[in-house]
Amino acid sequence: MPSILVIDDDPDNFDVIETLLSEQNYLLHYAASGQQAIASLNLFQPDVILLDVMMPGMDGIEVCRQIKAMPQWQPVPIIMVTALTAKEDLARCLNTGAEDFISKPVNAVELRARVHSMLRIKQQYDKIQNLAHIQANSIQVLEKTLNQLRGNLAATLPHELNTPLHGIIGSLNLLMADLENMDMGEIRELVSWADESARRLEKLTQKLLIYLEVELATQQKPISKPQSTKFSIVAIAPPLQSLARSLNRSHNLIFAIAEANVSISAEYLATILYELVDNALKFSQPGTEIKITSEVAPGMLNIYVHDWGRGMTAEQTSQIGAFIQFERKTYEQQGLGMGLNLVKKIVEGCGGEFSISSVYKQETTVNISLPISG
Known part of the structure; x- marks a missing residue:
């Protein structure tokens, strides 16, 4: 069950977030200050952090900076919850290492979407980290599959990676270049292209990760997922x-x-x-x-x-x-x-x-x- 840490000096705000996320299968934790949150990270083991910017003493920006300075917590996405609207203030939030921000008053649909998006990022990172920890026999695996990686892979992998990347970049470039002159139908079409390309790239990445996981695991013992x-x-x-x-x-x-x-x-x-x-x-x-x-x-x-x-x-x-x-x-x-x-x-x-x-x-x-x- 994903663990969500809410850091806010006002417990009423936690109650609001708890209500908005009540139908999600999340384990929610609450810290009333930045100091308490930092001291409790090992206890809560958060997958995503919702961090209020305006807090007395240590504000959210400083809390974010300190959390991101600790290597073991750098991968945990932080969503800044803020009433600030100036671009300079929002830029400060992102510059300290926050992955996203959401404006007050918090909208239920937006909150669930942003939390879900950050959880996907964290899950992908965890998968990559798990693979990185599998070291036994990895050299033998690479030697065994080296010939397979030649030929077709050299010809097909760049194409399979570049095609969706070009779709994403091209759609975004068109949006940025002429957004003011586009009608909603054109915008939706470009966003749809970018979304389709992103999903294709995600599927390719997931397939490669699963293949590497299986390849490395079977060199040591039968796949250990006895479910x-x-x-x-x-x-x-x-x-x-x-x-x-x-x-x-x-x-x-x-x-x-x-x-x-x-x-x-x-x-x-x-x-x-x-x-x-x-x-x-x-x-x-x-x-x-x-x-x-x-x-x-x-x-x-x-x-x-x-x-x-x-x-x-x-x-x-x-x-x-x-x-x-x-x-x-x-x-x-x-x-x-x-x-x-x-x-x-x-x-x-x-x-x-x-x-x-x-x-x-x-x-x-x-x-x-x-x-x-x-």
Whole structure:
């Protein structure tokens, strides 16, 4: 549960924030002064700090400066809560290290949005830090995958990173250059482009982080996420239908699901299904069916994803690996070509099995078997 620290000399303001965030799944803490807050950081372990600027004694700007001077707390986003409106005052807040600010009186929708945004930043930082702490066998992993990182990766990664970055930067440049002369429709369109590009970049970053996490973990031992996750139509269908809908193929997905609890984390299960269905959508024609089925076997849940698409040769299926895309130049598809290898590593790391049967230029079925929990 995310921990939110509210620093304000007026307890009534804390009551207001507590009310505005009451429906969120947050653990709220309160400190009546900067000194008390700093002394209690280790106790509260905040993920986000809401800091009032105008406080007697040590004001919020000084509190922010002192917190950001401590290395262990530098990554924690600070949102300054202020009645100040002058640009110079707001600039002082940001210059001390604050990530954001919100004006009084606090608006409920704005507060929830800003807290949610800062929590996402903190969560991404924590993921990166966790990966940085995994040191054992990292050199061996890099040596093993060096050849895979050459060739296709050198050609595709810059493109996959630069395309969304250019979309974001280009949209913002157009906004800044001619904002005064744009109508609301034009502004919304540019913001939509920037948002789409940012989401594409976020997905790419998350995929790379998950791949590195799995790669490093499986060099030492099976993936250590011994969770039980419900595999059911209610759990898996909505995100996959949303993915298909974004490509105008919502009617192409067919489900025939036998339910079971499987020994894999919800995050890894979602990654597996997303990559398999994304591949099926990418490499099959609109209007053709993509069928996701499952059946319970002794101790295992067998999951199949079938498409009537391009298929693969026997040689291609034997060469599945990170950052390898077959016939990329012919079909000009997006991506790094790491999806199937990522799925294979997650499944095998969780004690499952992975296999592919395919008829070239006709059909493909990916079969994964996951241990049933309990």
